[in-house]
Amino acid sequence: xxRGIFVTGTDTGVGKTVASVALLRGLVRCGxxxxxxxxxxxxxxxxxxxxxxxxxxxxxxxxEAALADRNPFAIAEPVAPHLGAAREGIxxxxxxxxxxxxxxxxxADVVVVEGAGGALVPxxxxxxxxxxxxxxxxxxLLVVGMRLxxxxxxxxxxxxxxxxxxxxxxxxxxxxxxGMALADENVAxxxxxxxxxxxxxxxxxxxxxxxxxxxxxxxxx
Numbered sequence: 001x002x003r004g005i006f007v008t009g010t011d012t013g014v015g016k017t018v019a020s021v022a023l024l025r026g027l028v029r030c031g032x033x034x035x036x037x038x039x040x041x042x043x044x045x046x047x048x049x050x051x052x053x054x055x056x057x058x059x060x061x062x063x064e065a066a067l068a069d070r071n072p073f074a075i076a077e078p079v080a081p082h083l084g085a086a087r088e089g090i091x092x093x094x095x096x097x098x099x100x101x102x103x104x105x106x107x108a109d110v111v112v113v114e115g116a117g118g119a120l121v122p123x124x125x126x127x128x129x130x131x132x133x134x135x136x137x138x139x140x141l142l143v144v145g146m147r148l149x150x151x152x153x154x155x156x157x158x159x160x161x162x163x164x165x166x167x168x169x170x171x172x173x174x175x176x177x178x179g180m181a182l183a184d185e186n187v188a189x190x191x192x193x194x195x196x197x198x199x200x201x202x203x204x205x206x207x208x209x210x211x212x213x214x215x216x217x218x219x220x221x
Contacts, residue, residue, distance in 0.1 A: 002105035006133035010153035014145025015174030024060035026210035035063035043078030139169035
């Protein structure tokens, strides 16, 4: 079976795809077969094509795989997944996601699974994004959007991850607000307080591929 990791964030728009692409490109550079998976996407690309995040993940990996496995559930509207799924009559089924993940794992060394929105975004009345990580038995990489309020969001996300019995394998500082006051001090505080190593400090999109040290820290290389 392939190794895998679940990439979540402190909120929507914090750079999960940027981090996932950097991770995939690093894996490919290390000679590994890597594929990206977005179990649930919300919002089609202009013209009705695949979700932009799904397209970027595909371009960063080096494994050909069916779109239905890389993105089992595609919601047309860019809204909260559980609301969009209800409007479209879609059941966001964890077993279907697990089956797609297993198929991807037959041709890849590593599967990078990117969530939608923040860690606790609902899938339905009983499940949320962290239930995908739990169902797939994956460690978690937390992307922290560096902006005012991120300390609270990062700590709450870390508590939610540990509360589900999941392993927080590492975190990424994503510099989404170039004008953030005391940004370096915030990153340093998180490095002391979060119960996992900082894997990367991403300042651009696209970001450089993650290096072998980062991949080894995550248990992927």
